[in-house]
Amino acid sequence: MHALGLATWFRRRAERDGSRDAISFAGRTLTFAQAQAEIEAFADMLAASGVEPGDRVAYVGFNHSRFLIALFATARLGAIFVPLNFRCTGHELAYFVRDSGAQLLISDEAHSGPLDEVRADLDVRTYLRFGEGAEGWQGIDELLARDCPHVQEAPVDPDFPGVIVYTSGTTGNPKGAVLSHRNLWTNNVNWMLSVGYGSDHVALTSAPLFHSGGMCVMTLPMLMAGAHVIIHEKFDPGLLLDDVERYRVTSLFLVPAMMQGISRHERFDSADLSSIRIVVAGAAPVPESLLRLYGSRGIPVSQCWGQTEVATGATFLGTEEALDKLGSCGTAGLLNEVRLVDFSGEPITEPGVRGELCVRGDTVTPGYWNLPEATAAAQGGDGWFRTGDVAYQDEDGYFYIVDRLKDMIISGGENVYSAEVEDAIYGHPAVSEVAVIGAADERWGERVVAVVALKDGAELDLETLRDFAGARLARYKLPLELRLVDELPRNTTGKVLKHELRAESTSA
Structure with missing residues (x-):
């Protein structure tokens, strides 16, 4: 299905709802039609710079609306987008670039310097930088101002890689998890159906977009649903509270550390948070005391669970169940299956027994980039992805995350x-x-x-x-x-x- 492609569904949303607000950043708002025009211009510029189907396009930079423009533009050409961790050193960034085999590298002005330090170790064909050009860097603004030949949207196999997302790297070298166009599309729909994202939502993203959480939990699903997404350059509790009031934000994705930071801000008790319909919490279990604190402010917190390798969404807890099932991450999404196995790989069906969470479905990665052995170990040969997370189910079938196996x-x-x-x-x-x-x-x-x-x-x-x-x-x-x-x-x-x-x- 051609419609599963990243670039295709965004274009179709723009054709259907072009005048609706799509993306806001730093006070500037793009409608879906305006965003699509920028995507096509950016894709033309990338094609003129030599990007072809299958090429890897690496991107390093702070959160910005242009991250999304570059993502969809890359997909429009049938190339593979590789978002990089902007907090990494030049040496660490070089690892990602070499491992992915990126042919073109996009940087913002703040991160071109660290990359210059390791340029001799890289086999990158083209270096592009937002703003003005510099030695060894072509300026994107200047390139966009040129009259580049217009390119048509490339047809994409749904199972072809759309992005390569490098895992957090809490142990050892990060692995590049491949997410296909089908993975991303299914994840979007899974969030919409399982949590209730819709075109009447206003979502705010301050988690790093280079990570699957910032990109796939709320940002891409909300855009596919036709919602308005506000992007923050970084997490700032005060600015977040301000923009919740300014834009009447309905939806937030937060990790526990962010929830803590907001709750300790001087305006947490007085800010008008009545527009918030859902806070999706992930990345780590949320302490019960923090869940109760948010509940006391009338803020529904939905603990959900997933990881990069399953495109972020695997279990979902509805807001109406949040207080009745405190600490639970919910039940399997409508478009994936979840089960527990013991340490010998046998399925666990009894309540309260702890085991490893496994996921099956179209959200599961086809594998790790250039790591066939790690791919085989995680996939296990039976169609169930071994996540490395330990959990149990209660009598009603709700999952509770206990730990990482390695922890x-x-x-x-x-x-x-x-x-x-x-x-x-x-x-x-x-x-x-x-x-x-x-x-x-x-x-x-x-x-x-x-x-x-x-x-x-x-x-x-x-x-x-x-x-x-x-x-x-x-x-x-x-x-x-x-x-x-x-x-x-x-x-x-x-x-x-x-x-x-x-x-x-x-x-x-």
């Missing part, structure tokens, strides 16, 4: 799930944020370590923490070590970098 701690032969311990500790009034890791222990094999950032002026010791958490946790789950830090290390999507914390424990 599970085995202490004295017992499995300790870090997310469960973190949730218990998070309720202590002195705790601002917490991460729980395992550390080698001669007696227990591994001991539970709580890494805690305290609220301003607060104090906490291990005995006090154990007494508090002991009301909710078995003794073998309680921390045997407390480490106090100013803040937890996080990646750009808000996930805690536990491998850094483990490395610090090993070197201590």
